Amino acid sequence: MPVLEKELGVQQVEQYIDGVFDKVKKRNPEETEFHQAVKEVLESLKPVLNKKPVYMEKGIVESIVEPERLITFRVPWIDENGNLQVNRGFRVQFNSAIGPYKGGLRFHPSVNASIIKFLGFEQIFKNSLTGQPIGAGKGGSDFDPKGKTDLEIMRFCQSFMTELSKHIGPDTDVPAGDIGVGAREIGYMFGQYKKMRSAYEAGVLTGKGIHYGGSLGRKEATGYGTVYFVNEMLKDNGASFNNSAVVVSGSGNVSIYAMEKAQELGAKIVACSDSSGYIYDPNGINLDTVKRLKELENQRISEYVKAHPLATFHDKFSEIWSIPCDIALPCATQNELDKEAADILVQNGVKAIGEGANMPCTQDAIEVLIDHRILFAPAKAANAGGVAVSALEMAQNSARLSWPLTEVDLKLQAIMKEIYRESKKASHEYDAAGNLVIGANIAGFVKVADAMISQGVI
């Protein structure tokens, strides 16, 4: 392409992207997390829009930032004192171009439309990257499960599902867990869905218990998948987990299984956290203790030091990134690793970062890491293992059979390898050599965009 024509093309793309982003901000005022997620994707799509203006001409970018449907609803429930409590429920059905809406449910007091939309939007690209036939959705409630009795959790889940059941189904929308939603909550919601429908539709939810349609390996999938992805990235750059010091934030589903797989690959986990603070254990975190405290006893992470006197507890969650490490895996929540933390990690000689949580690094943190050539595995690619195995759970439910753990794990490993390969390939194809943020976003986008064009204006 002649230089002038190319320049014009670049300007046009810039203007187009600015226009789409302005509209998103106007239409969704104050929704800062959603703006952040959209901005990151739009910026990284510039090279593909330059090469393939058809995505602008067909209005694909304007369409992809607008959810197909956003449902909000009242969730009334009665607490242990007989008082009425009212929460708000959400489900965003963001994009169904390549399959039924698919994405987790989050129960956390911070949940609002912005959080749900940012998560649902990211899910489009992540789900596409898995190579599985799944569209994108996300949901949840501002309900706080902390301190609630088991009966309160059950009543809340039932009330939530009474409304949600009108909008989901194995071929329309398939929710799963996320922060605050684990096997117990999925079980209560599945029971209520079954009652509402008078039918056993196993594929309506994923993350189910193994004894009623769940997949072996789903519980471990996001954490293991993150480590498989980071391992590919390390290997490709002549490094490995073996003998490395690793810091993992959080001590929930993703964190625990990321720690487990990293340890299996020879890493020493020196710190992990929960929302009350972090623990540092110079001997390496004892995962049996963390599992006991978090999976069985519902305790705070500070209890860990009682069993391991050499370990220390620090009550500032965000200061975990000041612990020197070779590899950092933020696996707790969005925007937990900011520029200041990234600067400290770089000063301390970090070599790689893998995002196990969704959008855990702020945009300026990512810029610092990329500027310093730190290997960076973005969430949409690195944590796609959870939803990938959810899709495998759906496949098993449709076929009415159950695969052995080794089969699921081998499939997960193959999927994570392929996501790494595709993201890297796209980064080279679109002149962003090695930048996996750009590569993953483009690779995820192209498949969905092409499907949207094929299906016409709907």
Ligand code: NDP
């Ligand atoms: P869990 O609820 O199992 O664990 C979350 C962990 O992060 C807990 O240790 C929690 O501490 C901590 N945490 C949560 N919110 C905050 C906060 N605002 N500040 C500090 N710490 C916090 O959730 P998951 O492990 O399932 O999810 C973690 C992340 O991974 C989320 O970003 C989620 O969207 C993402 N993810 C999860 C997938 C899955 O399959 N579960 C799939 C893909 C992404 P505390 O217990 O004190 O609240």
